Amino acid sequence: xxxxxxxxxxxxxxxxxxxxxxxxxxxxSNHSSGKMGFxxxxxxxxxxxxxxxxxxxxxxxxxxxxxxxxVTTAVEMLAACEQALPADLFIASAAVADYRxxxxxxxxxxxxxxxxxxxxxxxxxxxxxxxxxxxHARRPAYCVGFAAETDDVLGYASDKLTRKNLDLIVANDxxxxxxxxxxxxxxxxxxxxxxxxxxxxxxxxxKLARQIIARIAQHLNPPA
Ligand code: C5P
Numbered sequence: 001x002x003x004x005x006x007x008x009x010x011x012x013x014x015x016x017x018x019x020x021x022x023x024x025x026x027x028x029s030n031h032s033s034g035k036m037g038f039x040x041x042x043x044x045x046x047x048x049x050x051x052x053x054x055x056x057x058x059x060x061x062x063x064x065x066x067x068x069x070x071v072t073t074a075v076e077m078l079a080a081c082e083q084a085l086p087a088d089l090f091i092a093s094a095a096v097a098d099y100r101x102x103x104x105x106x107x108x109x110x111x112x113x114x115x116x117x118x119x120x121x122x123x124x125x126x127x128x129x130x131x132x133x134x135x136h137a138r139r140p141a142y143c144v145g146f147a148a149e150t151d152d153v154l155g156y157a158s159d160k161l162t163r164k165n166l167d168l169i170v171a172n173d174x175x176x177x178x179x180x181x182x183x184x185x186x187x188x189x190x191x192x193x194x195x196x197x198x199x200x201x202x203x204x205x206x207k208l209a210r211q212i213i214a215r216i217a218q219h220l221n222p223p224a
Contacts, residue, residue: 001210005217007048012087012140013041014129016056018074020100022121023109032095034058036146036186039209040091041066047213052084056094074100074126081129082136089216090140092130093170095148099123134165142220144168144212150175157191167219168192170212178202190215 015037020028034055041053042063051066054077062068069084071077074096081090102122112119134143145166147157150173157171171189172179179186179202187202190212200211 001043001047001214002217003046003048005047005214006044006089006220009049009088009220010086011041011044011049011051011089011091012054012081012084013037013044013051013091014054014056014077014081014094014096015041016058017095018056018077018097018126019072020074020097020126021104022101023105023107025108028097028099028101028123029057030095030097032056032058034060034093035184036205036209037091037093038063039205040093040212042206043209043213044089044091046210047217049089052087054080054084054094074129078127078129078132081133085133085136085138085140087140088220089142089144090130090133091144091216092133093146094129096129097126100126128164130166131164142167142216144170144216147171148174154189154191154197157189158195161191161193161195168216171197188212192219 016034017030017032038060041051045051045065053066053068055068055070069080071080102124130145143166147160147169149156153171153173157169161169169191185202186205186208188200190198
């Protein structure tokens, strides 16, 4: 891992979950801890990049020399990412909620005592931040996505690479215990446009982040 690997580059990373309000006290979210994205931001800064980290609600300290922008919703996260352009590299590690409530109720929703069976919440699609930036007029030269899957991990990941117009996808199998969501370790497989999977065995998210950043830097700085 070389320290000057990304000097002069602007690296944009998003991380953590998004939180979509149902009413003033309730929301839809997920278990993303943001650890992998924060580790990537730290590694990119160590590699000499200027790093912008757009973070959903997480409980993590900001890595040294990283500019952090805190957001709550997917719509806010997209706006903050677009505002941070231009960037040489975009890493979409955030677990963006695919749907949000069609509206946030102005007051706390009350139980409907006239109905025993349940209630219906109307959801609408959120923007796909990664697909938006990867097809943007100011597209970062290298766009990286994450694929957390429970079955046919490599199949879905390769499909996502093509569908979202990505340069690299980091696939992790969230069905394996002890890695992935919220844990300190991870094990991933990198898939680029050659569709040749490169497995990175289980390690701390810090160590994996350095390996991923080194691998990406090779593509940004092709050997002469
Ligand atoms: O399609 P799927 O959600 O599995 O793709 C995961 C990748 O897409 C991740 O890199 C995630 O950050 C990104 N994504 C996004 N906006 C969404 C959904 C996913 O940027 N609304």
